[in-house]
Amino acid sequence: MIENVNAVEVHGLRKDYAGVSAVAGIDLDIRRGEIFALLGPNGAGKTTTVEILEGHRRRTSGEVRVLGEDPGRAGGAWRARIGIVLQTASDAAELTVAESLRHFAGYYPHPRDPGEVVHLVGLEEKAGSRIRTLSGGQRRRLDVALGIIGRPELLFLDEPTTGFDPEVRRRFWALIERLAADGTTILLTTHYLDEAEALADRVAVLAGGRVVAEGTPATLGGRAEAEAVVRWTDAEGVHERRTQRPTTLVNELSAGGGELAGLTITRPSLEDTYLELIGERS
């Protein structure tokens, strides 16, 4: 294990429940400073994997190192180096936003300044409000604030933007990029392919407890080499051709110098590729 390079190393990880392999032997490396997205349909094994990495669930077998330690055995000092944002947060509804951040900052050896964190997540106007009065999106931003108050080296985000309006989502993405630029490693699970595409340096697709594809969003599943679809319209109607060389085709088609009406050139979106990847296994 080269701790300076990889924040997470997983080899041959398995988790069996009675009769079910939720995780059926996966390998993963996440580099320090990387934003890594774990994608996959319901029941693919994402939460199980992440909870094992967080030290919240025991594994059946396999090797796991998170920040150089085995999460199944690591103690409080290791725990202070990771941050966790769960799908449903714990409740301290009667505290204000600022009080809860000050309270949790007290648990960590090198916390961020609570005022700075309130600013980072854009909750300045709500700093003095009780948590129970926050909207769903504000509440989620507080969850993130609590996840980063301890200045974690590695942040786990489980479906962080579910229920966000589009503007809040964009602000949240900017926050995640800022944390990554500061050197925080981020492991994100999401059902939003555009979110993975916007944020992730690398993604892994889980299906049936296995990694079925891994790579950058641009190259996942051979996406970059996939055939382009060229469409255009003429007096005979709409034409569609698949080709590896769309520029050559367009040059040929427009050799007479005329405009090609309704010309579009498309390659598979990350969502197309993803659906094909998980469809192959079901």
Ligand SMILES: Nc1ncnc2c1ncn2[C@@H]1O[C@H](COP(=O)(O)OP(=O)(O)OP(=O)(O)O)[C@@H](O)[C@H]1O
């Ligand atoms: N405590 C448990 N006991 C038995 N089976 C479980 C338990 N937890 C999870 N499973 C099973 O393990 C499989 C993987 O579940 P997991 O929650 O890891 O999936 P997921 O990819 O996170 O799904 P989702 O996208 O719905 O959150 C599922 O078939 C689930 O039913």
